[in-house]
Amino acid sequence: MKAKALCICVAMALSSMTSASPTPGSGAPAMPDTVDLDAVVVTAAAPVATLTWVTDPRLPRQPVPASDGADYLKTVPGFAALRSGGTNGDPVLRGQFGSRLNLLAGDGALMGACPSRMDNAMSYVAPETYDLLTIVKGPQTVLWGGGASAGTVRFERAVPYFDAPGVRLDGSATVASHGRNDQVLDAAAGNPTVYARLTANRSGSGDYADGAGRRVPSAWDKWNADAAFGWTPDPDTVLEASVGTGDGQARYAGRGMDGTRFDRDSLGLRFEKKGMEGRLRAIAANLYANDVDHVMDNYTLRDPDPQGAMPTAMASNVAHRTRGGRAALDFGGERWELAAGIDTRTSRHARRAAMGRDQYLAQPWTVDARFRQAGAFAELHWHLRPRQHLVAGARVDRAEVEDRRASTGGMMPMPNPTLGQARAETLPSAFVRYERDVEGRPLRWYAGLGHTARMPDYWELFSPDRGPDGAANAFAGVQPERTTQLDVGLRYAGKRVEAWVSAYAGRMADYIVFDYLDAMGRTTTRARNVDADIRGAEAGVEWQAAGHWTLGGTLAHAWGELAGGEAMPQMPPLEARLSAAWDDGTWSAGALLRVVAAQDRVSPALGNVVGRDLGRSSGFAVFSVNGAYRINDRMRLAAGIDNLFDRDYAEHLNLAGNSAFGYPADPVRIHEPGRTAWVKLDVEF
Template identity: 50%
Template sequence: MTSYFLEAAPNLRLPAPPRARLQRPQMALSVLMLASSAAWAQTPDAADAPVLAVASAPEISLQETVVTAVHEHSPLQVVADPKQPRQPVPASDAADYLKSIPGFSAIRSGGSNSDPVFRGQFGSRLPILTNGQTLLGACPARMDSPSSYISPETYDVLTVVKGPQTVIWGPGASAGVVRFDRERPALDSGQVRLSASLQGGTAARSDQNIDLLAGNAEYYVRLTANHSQSKDYRDGDGQRVPSHWDKWNTDVAIGWTPDANTWLELSAGQGDGEARYGGRGMDGSQFKRESYGLRLEKKNLSERLTKLEAQLYYHRADHVMDNFSLRPFVPEGGMSMPMAANVRRTTTGMRVATTWQLGPHTEAVLGVDAMGSPHDSRSGTEMQSYRYKPWARDAKFSNQGLFAQATQHLGSEDKLVAGLRLDRAQAWRYPSGSGMGGMDGMGDMGGMGGMQAMAGMDGRMPATASNHRERSAMPSGFLRWERARADGSTLYAGIGHVQRFPDYWELVSPSNSAADQGDAFNRLRPEKTTQIDVGASWKGADWLLWTSAYVGQVQDYLLFDYAGMAANVRNVQARTAGAELGGSYQLSPGLTAQATMAYSWARNRSDGKPLPQVPPLEAKLGLDYRQGPWSAGALWRLVAAQHRYAMGQGNVVGQDLGPSAGFGVLSLHAGYKINEQLRLTAGIDNVFGKTYAEHLNLAGNAGFGFPGGMRINEPGRTLWLRGDFKF
């Protein structure tokens, strides 16, 4: 049963060289893995091989099970190890991995780069942070969602905070906060540690991951890299679904740890890729990422000041969309000619947080954070490349926040946690930013008017008074009671409130952003969410049970209305509710049964109908077997039909396409742990080759011969084989 509580396991990976073509990182990773395998084979005693460790996990060995469900770690918090192999087939991006957690789903459009949804909410309602930093995509229809730039296996720990129950990780987190973090390594003198994984599967799926750590107690260098690719998959009926992807990421960090209380790290990274989509009128021919970061952590500065955290970061997403490089151009795809758009978003930010011991039973975190994010665009055709066009500034966003969060222990079992946050948000819209809605040709609705308006414009002129928005003091806060009993059971109840400033995709992307179309930029009001969260967990000698539930009211919910090629946004009043529950039971020393379930409900009170883009009831039943070096498991995913929908309404990515059918999918896996350094795992997803589609889905694109209202089917029977190495 303990295998389901995933602990941080800091595997480290070696980066591929900068991209000349996408194949080059794959070759470099394969060579490094072969070299590391040879080195391990020459080791006289495998037991003497170095084992990876961090301060929070001093002993690391290969886990013996494949993750089929992730259970709660503490009140309102889920902690998982993203390096752990999971079923279905191990993830290619952050959204793919998050679907393992009850309550998460994703808006699907093909094989990779889905957009994660938690409890029916997505986008800036659910900030996704990497090492505490904000990385934002550039596409006006979120083809390059933040999760598409994240390779889960290159991080040590994944943390999810449910609902508006924290204020220390940025603004607008009404649905929750997702954090992918790399932890501080702990090294002795002159150590070199390596871990890697190789994976292959149906549809030419191929993944390589390498982590390398070298250093001593005072200095270290950490390199991480991954490459992932797949060709188009086939659904359960054997029909090919446009879903090819090929992408890579590489990061390097140099750290200084002169003592147990000091950690200074400088990091840099790059990535790129391509992906094509059966549910969009354009494909992503470039997902270029450039990242830099500097962070400092200092502990035990004084009796009162117990911790100081400070960081600076820079991220640039340079994204290209076109309708000709990854597909044959078809005029019926919603566009009259081969076209391309190049968009980029540069995000710079800082965060300083201090932890104070105010008394024997009182702790507090005080801090400040800030972020600035300009957005630039340019476009072209197959004959006249965008590369020769000047960049046009179409929008800029900024946010500065102050936060305070305190914990008061009321005794050996009870405590109160409370937080308050104030944010100052600003947005600028420049003339080239008007009418950009649907510029990636989502479904058959995407238009190119915004791209044509952007071409060749000098969008860096100052915005007029009507093109600037500011809210100087938006409050957010929460209060939560927790009880942790000695027998391992916990209870919690909390209430939280968040005011969220409209984001780029709501203020600038919609068709009615322009003044002559309704001026959504100036008319939209910030979204205000008030939510109650409750839950509990219980443990026994061989069983675990947990549950969490919520009910909320949202004033001025930001809703998209679709009509033909237009996507207009407005404020409505809404209510939300739902629950997640799960448990496991050890049937015998080697066999454990587990189950999870999640349900979300939401209503548009203004229109008197369901809120769109809410996933249906979903349950997962699993068996996990582990005996000696052998392991095996089964996962039965059951999804109910969804009859609550709002036709023609949705978000900037997708809209409700009508009711959806329920389905059940069975997946199996088995593994063998050869020794402490090497494990092999094989799996079969969708064993019976069922044809099915997720409720949250983009409409098919006529450029691939799909009807405009057709959902994209998921893969049919999928086989995969994976090897994990640690040295």
């Protein structure tokens, strides 16, 4: 009922926008416009500064507009997603999975609950309901949490300041092949002192057909609604309270169960004060509470497979409650800026399960894990000379985890020898980076060295059946992961040509890897530590050619090797994107060619917290086209065809098809959608 009510509200708002009043002027800093009418359809993102990507997630993009955070991140070179069907893929940066990537929504931690990461954090993020996506690659910031060896991702909402009483209404609607139907609403009202903002979306799709015409179980239906209420006594001060909720369901061709509940409830409070005189320049603090209630079953969106591992109806209900906060002070002088603060987070994971349809509802909740973390950080930007900069930061985290499981072992539970035990670790992180602008040229180069230590997360401590040899289980034996990485690169920003390249090389001590097959070839899930080396690079160029043409391209490569010479499992293959766009200010058109190489550096017996390496994969090339028409300064219509030539292909990072949907016992990757047409209308009033 909640989802239907939301859809009705969004539809009514979109249909009434043609009669809305003009938007009044807004004070600074203002909430960014919902639609950047000067931009063509986004096919890739480029860095705006050293190792930092900033983009507007509401812009039209290709492939078809994203249904979740992981899908949107794929437009950034270096990112990929482990696929399992139509939605809720798991984001991957430079071949690194899980909590090596720090994922924040509204500057609060949002954690999934499924032991197999069916509902990773990005499953609960609707990109178009956020104003800004900021990415920092590598261990090159300490401001937003420790352990982020791969990088930090922040989906942010801006403050809608008003310098006069007014109302803003923005929205979009998307329709596409395979029954895809999305609506987004962003409404704000206020005056110079107070404001209220509502962001809501609904996204749905049926099963898609791959390039060979085969139906892939992949349907989903999800919705989100968030409201914020703020007090702005002056343009530099805000006190905001927020509340949010959402739910959905999704079919998974690559899993033994489907997700039939993705319930999210969020509360937030933030205070910001900027523009202060003296050494203290700004104050920022926030509190958040996020609750996730997730249900998996094998009977709501499919029929149980009588020949499979789960022949009868069964369901599992898991929940993850997260509470946290952050406070930071910004200081500044003539040639330096310093940010310093503290953050903390606690979380509790609980579960219940039962055989039979909906029988889990009669079972009591059992808490199986508790986590606590507290950290202090400081980051300095020192302007050595007009064209030379030194950026450095350090933080220390104290992390604790408690095992509350009475038994372990999955289908054949055994008494848990670590019941009631707790682990605590002190985890340091630091980095230093030198940046220099080349005199007389629009060129900057940088070199940075970073180190971070990461506590094993819930999925690494509690999901495996076994731990390292000699350990009672993964909780008792898996050690923190420590990464030391060198990042180098340069960026050229000329009048007609922009180009960039970034490269990295790192050593991961006690890298956490999963064994999915034992020495006898039997299926298992054992987590253990092993040292590893990683390296790779990303590069891009954009050329403003003659007339209204823009040509571009990006390249991304990641490589990893475990001690002993084994390939690091599930590394994404070499990928290139070539794009061409034409834009005369009213009409625009573009094309995107995505070329992915074959991957033969694999370790089929190994994997990570997300899943098993499925072995070698073939390369492929996919060609897509798009176009857009600026109806006026407030409306834009965009359309595209993804996979124009209906190529039948599968991503290397993937899950194996489940037997309940007729897939064979030998691992077969889930194939991607065939030819897909889409149309998206953006409006702003």
